[in-house]
Amino acid sequence: MTESKEAFLEVKHIRKTYGKFTALEEINLTIHKGDFVCMLGPSGCGKTTLLRIIAGLEAPTEGQVFIQGKDVTKLPPGKRNFGIVFQSYALFPNMTVRENIAFGLKKKKLTKKEMEEKIRNVLDQVNLADQIDKYPAQLSGGQQQRIALARALVVSPDFLLLDEPLSALDAKVRLKVRKEIRSLQQRLGITTIMVTHDQEEALTMADQIVVMNNACIMQQGTPVEVYDQPNNPFVADFIGSINFFQTDIRTNANLTTDKSLMEKLTEHQENIKACRPEDIEIVQKKSLNSFNVLVHDIEFHGYGYRLWLDLGESENALVNNDYISVDMSADELASLGIRKGDEISIRFKRGKLHYFHQTKKQANA
Amino acid sequence: MRNQNRKLRAPAIHVGDLVQRIMILLMVFWFLIFLIMPMLLMFGQIFSDDHGNWVGLKNFTDYFQNPLLLSSIGHSLSVSFFTATVSTFIGLLYAYGVTRTGIKWKKLYQYLALIPIFIPTMVHGMALIYLFGKTGIVTNYLNINIGLYGKTGIIMALTVYCLPQAYMILSVALDNADNRLYEAAEVMGSSPARTFFRVTLPSIRYGLINSFIVCFTMSFTDFGAPEVVGGSFSVLATDIYRQVVGQQKMSMGAVVGVILTIPALISFLIDLMMKKKNERNELSSKAVAFQPKASKSRDRFYQLYCSLVVLCFLILIGTVALSAFVNVWPYDMSFTWKHFNFGAALHGTGVISFVNSFKLALGTAALGTILVFTFAYLIEKGKTFRRLSGICRFLSMMPMALPGLVLGLGYIMFFNKPWIEIPFLHIAVENSFSGLYGTFVIMIFCTIIHLFSVTYVTASTALKKLDREYENVAESMSVPFWKVFFRVSLPMSINAILEIFIYFFVNAMVTVSAVVFLYTAASKPASIAILNMDDNGDYAAAAAMSILIFLINVSVRTIYELVNAVLVKKLDRWKIKST
Numbered sequence: 001m002t003e004s005k006e007a008f009l010e011v012k013h014i015r016k017t018y019g020k021f022t023a024l025e026e027i028n029l030t031i032h033k034g035d036f037v038c039m040l041g042p043s044g045c046g047k048t049t050l051l052r053i054i055a056g057l058e059a060p061t062e063g064q065v066f067i068q069g070k071d072v073t074k075l076p077p078g079k080r081n082f083g084i085v086f087q088s089y090a091l092f093p094n095m096t097v098r099e100n101i102a103f104g105l106k107k108k109k110l111t112k113k114e115m116e117e118k119i120r121n122v123l124d125q126v127n128l129a130d131q132i133d134k135y136p137a138q139l140s141g142g143q144q145q146r147i148a149l150a151r152a153l154v155v156s157p158d159f160l161l162l163d164e165p166l167s168a169l170d171a172k173v174r175l176k177v178r179k180e181i182r183s184l185q186q187r188l189g190i191t192t193i194m195v196t197h198d199q200e201e202a203l204t205m206a207d208q209i210v211v212m213n214n215a216c217i218m219q220q221g222t223p224v225e226v227y228d229q230p231n232n233p234f235v236a237d238f239i240g241s242i243n244f245f246q247t248d249i250r251t252n253a254n255l256t257t258d259k260s261l262m263e264k265l266t267e268h269q270e271n272i273k274a275c276r277p278e279d280i281e282i283v284q285k286k287s288l289n290s291f292n293v294l295v296h297d298i299e300f301h302g303y304g305y306r307l308w309l310d311l312g313e314s315e316n317a318l319v320n321n322d323y324i325s326v327d328m329s330a331d332e333l334a335s336l337g338i339r340k341g342d343e344i345s346i347r348f349k350r351g352k353l354h355y356f357h358q359t360k361k362q363a364n365a
Numbered sequence: 366m367r368n369q370n371r372k373l374r375a376p377a378i379h380v381g382d383l384v385q386r387i388m389i390l391l392m393v394f395w396f397l398i399f400l401i402m403p404m405l406l407m408f409g410q411i412f413s414d415d416h417g418n419w420v421g422l423k424n425f426t427d428y429f430q431n432p433l434l435l436s437s438i439g440h441s442l443s444v445s446f447f448t449a450t451v452s453t454f455i456g457l458l459y460a461y462g463v464t465r466t467g468i469k470w471k472k473l474y475q476y477l478a479l480i481p482i483f484i485p486t487m488v489h490g491m492a493l494i495y496l497f498g499k500t501g502i503v504t505n506y507l508n509i510n511i512g513l514y515g516k517t518g519i520i521m522a523l524t525v526y527c528l529p530q531a532y533m534i535l536s537v538a539l540d541n542a543d544n545r546l547y548e549a550a551e552v553m554g555s556s557p558a559r560t561f562f563r564v565t566l567p568s569i570r571y572g573l574i575n576s577f578i579v580c581f582t583m584s585f586t587d588f589g590a591p592e593v594v595g596g597s598f599s600v601l602a603t604d605i606y607r608q609v610v611g612q613q614k615m616s617m618g619a620v621v622g623v624i625l626t627i628p629a630l631i632s633f634l635i636d637l638m639m640k641k642k643n644e645r646n647e648l649s650s651k652a653v654a655f656q657p658k659a660s661k662s663r664d665r666f667y668q669l670y671c672s673l674v675v676l677c678f679l680i681l682i683g684t685v686a687l688s689a690f691v692n693v694w695p696y697d698m699s700f701t702w703k704h705f706n707f708g709a710a711l712h713g714t715g716v717i718s719f720v721n722s723f724k725l726a727l728g729t730a731a732l733g734t735i736l737v738f739t740f741a742y743l744i745e746k747g748k749t750f751r752r753l754s755g756i757c758r759f760l761s762m763m764p765m766a767l768p769g770l771v772l773g774l775g776y777i778m779f780f781n782k783p784w785i786e787i788p789f790l791h792i793a794v795e796n797s798f799s800g801l802y803g804t805f806v807i808m809i810f811c812t813i814i815h816l817f818s819v820t821y822v823t824a825s826t827a828l829k830k831l832d833r834e835y836e837n838v839a840e841s842m843s844v845p846f847w848k849v850f851f852r853v854s855l856p857m858s859i860n861a862i863l864e865i866f867i868y869f870f871v872n873a874m875v876t877v878s879a880v881v882f883l884y885t886a887a888s889k890p891a892s893i894a895i896l897n898m899d900d901n902g903d904y905a906a907a908a909a910m911s912i913l914i915f916l917i918n919v920s921v922r923t924i925y926e927l928v929n930a931v932l933v934k935k936l937d938r939w940k941i942k943s944t
Contacts, residue, residue: 057837076379078843090834092853093939103852104842135938155842 007069008033008191009054009159014063016049023049025215027063031208036185036192038202041212042238047195048163050212054193055161056080067158083152087164089144091136097123097147098132104155122154125184142173149181153188160185162194166201178205199239203227211235233356236274243324244274247311252291254345261289268355277306279352280326282336283345290345296323298340304329307338309346381845382749389750389757392740396760398798399810403775404767406785410619410778417786424620434604434617438624441585441600444516445628448523449580455524456531456576459674462667463532464539465565467657474671475536480678482529483918484685485875485892487589488911490522491899492681494594495688495695495908502695518594523587525681527580528674534579538572539565542655571639578632585628586768588878589892593899601625602878605770609882615778622771633766682915689909704909714886715906718894719913722874725808725890726917729873733813733820734866738858741824742850746836758825765818769878776811777802777882803885815879816872820865827861828854857939859932867925871918 007030014027024046031037039047052058054065056077064073072080091100101119110118123129126146136144145165152160165181166174182205185192196202202209203223211218211226211234219231230236233244248269250262265273283290294310308323326346328336338344414420428434463474481489496503497513504510511517542565550560588602595603601621609618688694692701707715740761744754764772779785780802784793801807831854839849855862877892884893891910898907 055837055841057840076382076843077837077840078379080841082841084838084841086832086834086837088832088834090832090838092835094853094856103839103848104844106844106848137939151838 006033007031008035008067009193010066011050011054012064012066014050014053014060014065016046016053016058017061022215024053024060027217029210029217029220031191031193033191034189035207036182036194036205037208037210038206039193039195039210039212040199040202040238041197041218043197045212046215047197047212051161051163051193051195055082055084081155081158082161083155083157083159084161085145085148085152085163085165087167089136089148089168091144091148091151093136096133096135097128097139100136100147101151101154104151118154122150125153125188126150126180140173141169142177145169145177146180149184153190157190159191159193162192164195164197166196166198174201181205203239209239211238213238230274230354233272233274236354236356240276241325242274242276243280244272245311245324246272249273249291249311252293252311254286254288254290254292258289264353264355272356274354274356275324275348275352277325277327279349280324280346281349282326282328282332282338283347285345287345287347290347292343293324293346295338295340295342295344298333298338301327305333307333309344381840381847385743385747385749385846388739389743389747389753392743392757393753395736396757399814400760400763403772403779406778406782407619407622407771407775410616411623413616415613415615420616424616428617428620433599434621437599437601437604437621440516440598441602441625444519444523444591444600445581445584447520448527448584449577451520452524452527452531452580453535453573453576455674456528457535457573458667459528459671460532460535460539462671464536465542465655465657466667467659467664468668468671474675477675477678478532479529479922480682481525483871483875483922484682484911484915485589485877485895486522486526486587487593487877487896487899488685488908488915489525489681490518490590490593491895491904491907491911492684493518493521495684495904496680498594500695505695514594514596515598518596519591519598519600522590522594523584525678526587526590527583530579530583531576534576535569535572538569538575540655542568544653544655547655571642574639575636578635582629582632586625586770586878588770588881589896592896602768602770605774606881609774609777615774618774619778622768622774625768626766626771629768630766633762636765637762685908685915686912688905689912691905694905704905705913707906707910714889715894715898715910717887718889718891719910721805721888722891722914723917724805725812725880726870726873728805728809729812729816730866730869732809733816733869734862736813737817737820737865738824738855738862741821741828742854745825745828746831746833746846746854748836748840748846761821762818764814764816767815769815769876770881772811772815773879773882776807780807803883803888805888808880808883808888808890811883812873812876812879813869815876816869820868823861823865823868824858827858831857860929860936863925863929863932867922870921874914874918 009029009031011027011029014024016022016024027046027050029050039050041047049058053060056072056075056079060073064071066072067080092103095103098119101122102115105115105118119132120129123132126149128143128146128150131139131143131147136147139147145168149165162181166177169177178201194201194205206223208220209223209226210220213234219226219235221229226235227239230239230242236242237244248265250265250269253262253265285292291311295307296310297308299306299308305328307326307328309326310323324346336344411424412419412421414423459474459478462468463471463478468474493501493513495501497509497511497518498504501513504513513521546564546568547560550564555563586602588606591598591600591603592606599607601624605618605621605625608614608621689704690700690702691698692703740757744758744761747754779796780799782796783799785796786793801810835849835853836846839846875892877896880890881893881896884890889897891914895907895910895914898904898910
């Protein structure tokens with residue numbers, strides 16, 4: 001999907017340490033022109049540091065950054081031609097929206113008219129042309145966010161850096177601004193790198209997701225790739241919800257279980273197995289490829305029910321939960337007539353059972 | 366690998382960076398000349414005689430064999446201990462009344478509590494003499510002799526001098542109350558006394574200790590009050606003055622200076638340690654403002670108490686004012702303007718002194734504000750030479766531990782020497798700064814350094830509140846840092862800047878200790894003139910001069926309050942809404 005595009009930004013062998021603390025370890029990354037890339041990871045994983053190194057606000061301990069094939073590692077931020085939106089927006093509180101946006105334009109020798117035109121244009125892009133004479137404090141969080149975006153865009157940057165731009169917003173506003181940023185990015189076709197810890201944000205907005213943890217890149221791929229084919233338990237767990245289990249479930253298998261599945265289970269009997277809740281279906285008892293489980297509990301979740309299933313194994317049956325979770329709609333539950341304590345059969349959808357080595361090394365179904 | 370490493374470390378230099386580097390180097394240079402060198406020479410002096418010959422610890426043995434000098438240590442300690450305890454106690458009740466009760470005229474009490482900071486310390490002593498001294502009205506007309514001269518008088522004068530500080534520190538501590546804690550205590554049925562000891566007191570513990578050590582250090586290093594009401598009761602601060610000015614014994618003066626510095630240094634260290642601990646105690650952002658419960662008897666008590674304290678202040682300043690306008694206190698109480706001529710006193714140099722003081726205060730305030738704010742900006746927001754900035758941060762806090770007298774002494778020792786000898790090497794370097802000796806500039810610089818720490822804290826606190834990313838936004842757009850400085854940091858910190866300015870002005874107007882070794886006949890400031898007039902028996906002229914200083918300070922402060930009120934309205938528009 002991305003092969004045809006040219007590489008826009010490359011990060012090579014980046015390492016960053018603060019004293020004894022390693023913030024980034026051997027980071028290699030290629031970002032293609034026009035892509036919306038999300039750097040996703042828990043707090044403290046190094047994603048913001050990586051963004052700041054790309055911006056030139058921090059110097060890497062080792063390694064290089066290339067923009068359009070040119071080594072920019074030693075270039076100051078101003079020479080890299082990007083726009084940046086910080087988590088706090090960093091709008092100048094003592095300047096109006098107009099003055100804020102004009103701040104970066106002052107350097108380019110523009111006439112008053114040209115400047116005003118540019119400001120109007122960019123404000124139209126973010127639909128805030130009517131707020132031009134207000135101070136940041138008079139705007140809502142979402143509006144401030146878009147003004148920060150406008151200020152970053154007005155200098156016509158080559159690429160855009162967003163540092164957790166949505167985290168300070170209310171949940172509802174966040175959804176709205178998320179859509180706006182994405183559609184603006186697509187309209188302008190501007191290469192964008194966004195740092196976030198919110199997996200839903202990353203999944204819905206990004207062309208490419210870079211999952212990071214403990215100073216390392218864990219996986220890079222399209223949202224579908226990282227969701228459906230996680231490289232390691234961390235990625236599988238961090239994005240979406242997933243059931244891990246270690247127990248050898250061959251004893252729970254019905255006699256009809258097919259040979260190839262059985263072989264795989266045998267081969268991976270020591271490994272961690274994982275399956276997302278939506279990839280587990282409830283089937284007729286003793287049907288093909290099914291496993292017998294006990295219904296431990298049923299939780300109401302509004303949109304439907306979550307079933308907690310007991311594999312019948314005692315200790316350490318599961319890695320992350322005590323029981324396997326499966327989601328189903330209210331209608332489905334009613335028609336199947338499942339109750340707490342029932343014995344039912346489940347089946348993992350074809351190809352959706354993942355196997356991971358204990359050492360977190362790559363392993364896949 | 367290492368080589369490549371080093372290459373990467375060297376960041377590309379662009380104009381903003383270069384300017385910043387030069388400015389940081391200038392800052393280091395400024396500290397070197399006006400703080401480090403004088404202090405080095407001052408501490409070097411304790412090991413040499415007055416001709417600069419190395420004598421080892423002889424000065425110290427001399428000092429400790431002199432019972433007269435030695436007794437001053439005890440005097441200073443006991444006076445300071447008393448003063449600190451009394452001021453903290455009186456200040457605590459006053460601050461409690463203003464912050465935690467329902468008394469009337471709170472604003473008025475807040476302002477009137479500041480009266481003593483507008484006049485030099487010896488004026489409090491003079492006022493006490495007019496009341497309780499040999500010819501004082503209380504002594505003569507009421508026949509009550511409290512034995513003012515000596516310890517009693519010094520403690521009384523210093524308590525007045527320290528009270529505003531104690532009050533300010535404690536009211537800040539008491540203001541930081543979380544109403545939820547008090548509601549919780551009430552719900553659990555805690556008695557008011559128990560709540561006070563278990564909730565209030567622990568929350569202001571830091572303020573109490575801080576108030577005590579600030580008052581202790583202030584009294585320990587004060588020169589004005591003991592000079593005027595001390596009589597034959599000598600303290601370290603008067604000793605150092607006698608040794609240096611009276612007997613020209615520089616080395617002995619330096620030894621006393623070092624001893625004078627010890628408590629200040631200790632309290633400086635305690636303060637540093639406590640600041641770290643106190644960070645945990647700070648209020649959470651969810652704290653609810655304290656609402657005093659209704660209690661008539663409590664309010665009546667505090668109303669009376671606060672009025673009494675204020676009345677004392679008013680009587681003191683009123684006495685000084687009155688004595689400036691009557692012919693001969695207390696015998697001929699008819700009105701006259703004649704003391705404001707300053708004709709007879711000090712050969713008519715009074716008016717010049719007053720102009721000098723105004724020039725000194727204005728110069729200190731203008732230059733000091735620029736330096737403090739610029740330095741704080743470079744230290745807090747700068748991006749280059751971080752290690753040097755860290756050293757400068759420490760240097761900015763150092764004057765807190767240096768008494769004004771010691772600074773002044775260091776200044777004579779450094780700026781009075783045309784050649785600086787480097788010890789053990791027998792090399793002498795020409796001192797190109799010796800030309801500053803006896804100039805106005807040196808008094809201004811010494812006063813700036815003397816008042817540097819408090820103002821630096823104000824500036825850096827204001828700057829820390831600003832988003833760190835402002836500079837980064839500018840950098841990402843290739844806009845140099847000074848644009849952010851002038852267009853954002855400066856206007857956003859205007860309150861703090863005004864506060865720094867007024868602090869410099871008022872304190873430079875009343876300082877004695879920082880300039881007492883540095884003035885010349887032509888550059889003598891009013892605070893010193895008061896001291897000289899008092900020495901010469903021109904009491905009325907001294908009072909007149911004090912009143913002039915007081916009026917100037919009060920009017921500058923009033924202008925400040927007015928400007929501030931306008932600014933607060935303007936700044937409200939910018940206040941960042943919490944999201």
